[in-house]
Amino acid sequence: MPREAEISVNERAFIQEALKEQIRLDGRAFDAFRVLELTFGDEYGVADVQLGKTRVIARISVDVTAPLPERKFDGIFQIVTEFSPMASPAFEVGRPTDAEVILSRILEKAIRRSNALDTESLCIIAGLKCFALRADVHIIDHDGGLIDASCIAVMAALQHFRRPDVLVEGEKATVLGLREREPIPLSILHQPLCVTFSYFEEGEIFLVDANLAEEQVRKGQVIVTLNRHGEVCQIAKYGGATVDPLALLNCTNIALQNVKTISSYIQSRLEEDAKRRDAGGLMAELSAENPR
Amino acid sequence: MAPEAILSHLHRADGSATYTHNGYCVIGAVNGPIEVQRRDEMPEEATVEVNVRPAVGVGSPKERHLETLLHNTLRSIILTRSIPRTLVQITLQVRSLPEEEISTGVNTTLTLLPHILHTALLALLSASIPLSTVLTSTLIAIPSAPNARPATPLVSPTAPELLRAKPIRSVHVFAFAGDGRMLLNESDGVFSFEEWDEAAEAAEEVCCKEEGGVGLGEGVDVDGKEGTNLEIWLREVVKRKVELEQRWKSAR
Numbered sequence: 001m002p003r004e005a006e007i008s009v010n011e012r013a014f015i016q017e018a019l020k021e022q023i024r025l026d027g028r029a030f031d032a033f034r035v036l037e038l039t040f041g042d043e044y045g046v047a048d049v050q051l052g053k054t055r056v057i058a059r060i061s062v063d064v065t066a067p068l069p070e071r072k073f074d075g076i077f078q079i080v081t082e083f084s085p086m087a088s089p090a091f092e093v094g095r096p097t098d099a100e101v102i103l104s105r106i107l108e109k110a111i112r113r114s115n116a117l118d119t120e121s122l123c124i125i126a127g128l129k130c131f132a133l134r135a136d137v138h139i140i141d142h143d144g145g146l147i148d149a150s151c152i153a154v155m156a157a158l159q160h161f162r163r164p165d166v167l168v169e170g171e172k173a174t175v176l177g178l179r180e181r182e183p184i185p186l187s188i189l190h191q192p193l194c195v196t197f198s199y200f201e202e203g204e205i206f207l208v209d210a211n212l213a214e215e216q217v218r219k220g221q222v223i224v225t226l227n228r229h230g231e232v233c234q235i236a237k238y239g240g241a242t243v244d245p246l247a248l249l250n251c252t253n254i255a256l257q258n259v260k261t262i263s264s265y266i267q268s269r270l271e272e273d274a275k276r277r278d279a280g281g282l283m284a285e286l287s288a289e290n291p292r
Numbered sequence: 293m294a295p296e297a298i299l300s301h302l303h304r305a306d307g308s309a310t311y312t313h314n315g316y317c318v319i320g321a322v323n324g325p326i327e328v329q330r331r332d333e334m335p336e337e338a339t340v341e342v343n344v345r346p347a348v349g350v351g352s353p354k355e356r357h358l359e360t361l362l363h364n365t366l367r368s369i370i371l372t373r374s375i376p377r378t379l380v381q382i383t384l385q386v387r388s389l390p391e392e393e394i395s396t397g398v399n400t401t402l403t404l405l406p407h408i409l410h411t412a413l414l415a416l417l418s419a420s421i422p423l424s425t426v427l428t429s430t431l432i433a434i435p436s437a438p439n440a441r442p443a444t445p446l447v448s449p450t451a452p453e454l455l456r457a458k459p460i461r462s463v464h465v466f467a468f469a470g471d472g473r474m475l476l477n478e479s480d481g482v483f484s485f486e487e488w489d490e491a492a493e494a495a496e497e498v499c500c501k502e503e504g505g506v507g508l509g510e511g512v513d514v515d516g517k518e519g520t521n522l523e524i525w526l527r528e529v530v531k532r533k534v535e536l537e538q539r540w541k542s543a544r
Contacts, residue, residue: 002326002327041387041388042388043388043391055302057387059347059348061348061349080350082350084343085321085343085381086302086304086305086308086319086385087304088304089326089381134348134349136347136348138345138385140319140385141302141303141304141305143303143304178391
């Protein structure tokens with residue numbers, strides 16, 4: 001398997017010199033994201049995220065299984081990330097690279113362990129039956145910023161997904177199909193999003209949403225995950241560069257601004273999609289939700 | 293309905309294609325010719341590697357089986373001897389399947405196979421890998437007839453059509469080369485030789501009959517156009533690709 005083509009010395013120097021003069025190669029501000037595009041498919045729970053040239057598809061699927069014996073009242077939620085040679089020939093099937101391991105760890109911490117999804121609501125019959133939710137993250141095109149894009153994709157897909165309704169009569173549970181009963185949205189407690197800061201020049205310059213060339217030049221990265229209310233879910237730092245602790249506070253402030261804009265963008269896209277599906281205003285009649 | 297194809301839309305891969313037909317959507321990417329690992333290197337021909345990735349979950353024996361079929365078929369059309377000691381890496385990501393797929397009761401490997409073959413071919417074309425010929429492929433389903441008269445085979449049926457025609461007695465996938473020779477045949481179910489013959493003929497009609505072919509539209513005019521066969525569709529796709537690539541030349 002060929003290795004990832006390393007950036008040449010000239011290119012490296014060019015990027016570094018430009019950054020010293022406060023210029024990014026694509027002309028963005030240091031704290032700006034690339035153009036974000038989010039599209040939903042015809043099915044529920046498929047989110048196609050395009051962040052600049054990076055493209056990630058997240059797909060949520062559901063199954064019914066027995067819950068784990070030590071967690072009888074919880075459903076199962078799993079995030080699966082597997083890189084394929086489609087994104088880059090350096091990714092080999094069945095042999096995870098460091099980037100892949102970091103990506104799955106961060107998503108695990110950011111989304112699963114921060115309790116973004118209420119797993120208790122996935123329980124059907126305590127100890128016997130529960131929903132097993134599965135988020136598959138497919139990396140289609142790779143131009144840096146995989147963690148941010150994947151996190152956006154998974155969160156958007158979770159908010160878009162509708163699980164089938166169940167009818168419980170004592171010990172017997174019937175899963176009602178899409179045609180029998182309007183499927184219900186998942187209960188999402190909060191929406192964490194990741195913002196990656198790349199450090200250059202021993203921590204003096206940092207960039208938001210670095211592309212692949214910038215990622216190859218950087219000294220270190222700090223990944224901050226927070227929701228739009230400003231609650232920090234996790235901070236992870238990789239790479240050798242030293243980072244001033246006070247600069248981290250600054251990072252969370254910048255991240256919060258970005259998370260707020262991305263969150264509202266996701267919300268607006270979800271509403272647009274809901275409007276597209278809601279042909280003739282049938283949704284209000286079909287919904288089983290009680291007015292509160 | 294003719295399939296839809298978008299070529300060369302990914303930035304990292306050498307060639308890529310997205311193929312949408314009858315509710316199936318597959319994204320294909322080809323990297324090649326690239327450096328090959330020592331253990332896979334062949335002195336006189338290129339190594340072909342096929343990866344099929346399902347929409348949900350990790351690869352299962354079904355995907356491995358598809359990979360084997362694809363590998364054998366594609367290796368026979370790629371001019372592997374003109375690019376020796378290299379690797380042609382083909383990755384196919386299933387993006388979406390029709391909703392009714394699971395309930396049709398037919399082998400899902402076979403229903404997916406023609407779509408995956410087309411995607412792989414389009415991605416190879418997009419990557420400009422030397423090919424000896426192109427291929428077109430289709431699915432034929434023969435429903436079981438209630439009375440003695442033989443059932444009419446369904447040509448390239450959609451998932452709802454299969455569901456309505458249940459129970460299906462046998463399904464066949466045929467792939468034809470550009471010169472009309474049969475490249476691949478996979479059949480599943482109970483069928484007689486006559487039935488197979490009829491299915492093969494129907495498939496050939498859809499894939500590569502020159503004129504007077506029935507075509508995919510089944511005689512129904514789609515957008516005022518006559519139903520075209522798959523080879524004409526493929527020519528159209530390639531024509532658009534070449535036009536796009538040569539636009540620097542034609543611009544004045």
